[in-house]
Amino acid sequence: MSEAGIPLGSETRLFTGLTNTGWLSGVLIDTGPDASVYGDVPITDVLITHGHADHFSSAADLRRSGARIVAPREEAALVENPEVNIRGMFSWARPSDEMVTKMFRGEGCFVDSFSDEWRGHGVEVVPLPGHTLGHCGYLTDDGVLFSGDALYVRAVWERHPLPYAIDPGLVRASLGVIDGLDFEWLVPGHGTAPLSRADVGGHVEHHIARMDDVSAFLLALLAEPCTTEQAIAAVSRHVGLSENAAQYWLAVTTVKGYLSDLLRQGLITFSVRHHAGYWGAV
Numbered sequence: 001m002s003e004a005g006i007p008l009g010s011e012t013r014l015f016t017g018l019t020n021t022g023w024l025s026g027v028l029i030d031t032g033p034d035a036s037v038y039g040d041v042p043i044t045d046v047l048i049t050h051g052h053a054d055h056f057s058s059a060a061d062l063r064r065s066g067a068r069i070v071a072p073r074e075e076a077a078l079v080e081n082p083e084v085n086i087r088g089m090f091s092w093a094r095p096s097d098e099m100v101t102k103m104f105r106g107e108g109c110f111v112d113s114f115s116d117e118w119r120g121h122g123v124e125v126v127p128l129p130g131h132t133l134g135h136c137g138y139l140t141d142d143g144v145l146f147s148g149d150a151l152y153v154r155a156v157w158e159r160h161p162l163p164y165a166i167d168p169g170l171v172r173a174s175l176g177v178i179d180g181l182d183f184e185w186l187v188p189g190h191g192t193a194p195l196s197r198a199d200v201g202g203h204v205e206h207h208i209a210r211m212d213d214v215s216a217f218l219l220a221l222l223a224e225p226c227t228t229e230q231a232i233a234a235v236s237r238h239v240g241l242s243e244n245a246a247q248y249w250l251a252v253t254t255v256k257g258y259l260s261d262l263l264r265q266g267l268i269t270f271s272v273r274h275h276a277g278y279w280g281a282v
């Protein structure tokens, strides 16, 4: 076997990159853009955390080389056809190219089976929804949790001050699941160093505090009713989001996620006036 990758736990290996990748006894967890970095480690199966193209960039390549692709059931359509994500982002209309983040662009890949059917090979599936509908983490028998995009570590917040979330309530619940799990190391989808178990609580707390700050900011803002567009702009300015079309369209989904979360908690209301949607604090 090649010595490629960084040893973590007793058996697991870690390949760091744009998207971090794990490997344990023939099973690859997420993929970066270049399959050649995995050297000659045998790859029989590829487990995908979720349907964003930056997490399955070389899955199609690996499948052509004989690997089986496994993805969460709710994410499979996105892995097979990245256009689904792109259209969903733009309310199913066809967006122009500059509106689409590169994390949604990539080569689709047939999914051979679903994560909930996965058994064995020393890897357990841990559902961690919220970033996307069916997002899953994968926990190896030797204690390494690959958490995909469920947890944004402190170092990543500077570049991504408004992490994409379709359901902030589910993100919070999944962060609680992570904090309650038994493991030795956590490898986030992005960011370089793996976290030791003792360090994870602080990163979880930080992630939840940043989310609470967005919710509190929105509640205060909506003392005076705002349109969806005004709420998106105010939150983007508040967190210091960079200003470009791709970031804007990601923020549209995430801020709508927060608004809907507050609405379901009964803290704000939604109404339509003069054909514009308004959100206001109760």
Ligand SMILES: [Zn+2]
Binding pocket: 050, 052, 131, 149
């Ligand atoms: Zn993602």
